[in-house]
Amino acid sequence: MTLSSHRGGLVIFFSIFIALVLAILPMPETLQTYRLQWLTLVLIYWCLAIPERVGVGVSFLAGIMLDIVTGSLLGQHAMSLSVVAFITVKTHQRVRVFPPWQQALFVVALLLLERMLYVWVEGAIGRPGKDAGFWVAPLLGGILWPWLFIIMRDIRRRFHVS
Secondary structure (H helix, E strand, O other), X not given: OOHHHHOOHHHHHXXXXXXXXXXXXXXXXXXXXXXXXXXXXXXXXXXXXXXXXXXXXXXXXXXXXXHHHHOOOOOHHHHHHHHHHHHHHHHHHHHOOOOHHHHHHHHHHHHHHHHHHHHHHHHHOOOOXXXXXXXXXXXXXXXXXXXXXXXXXXXXXXXXXX
């Protein structure tokens, strides 16, 4: 491997770090249920863009970090993010050629899957169910996806992440 094949590792790390910060950023209690799944969105982007560098392993580690910073059950986010990353990496060649609105539908499906796995684990450990507002965040993530994709692609190109 050449040195050029490892370009942009700091950009990837920094984007995941920013997504973790956005996941714990204080919000008003009324808006807390609508918090976007920033880390999942960023990981989906990197798994689509460079699946050979960001995949299940990176998603698992990012999920462990999210579990630690949010105080949730250790491995809860790690499992759901790993499943989302696996599906994204396996389908990345097909999804990358989709127009933005079809990519957004794919992203909504992944975000809903991540939420369903989260709720499944919460139910398994005996925590109460979530209200209907909990399911709005994946739809908001899908609406935001085309703009996030453009911003992340611009960052990837500007810093020559490959």
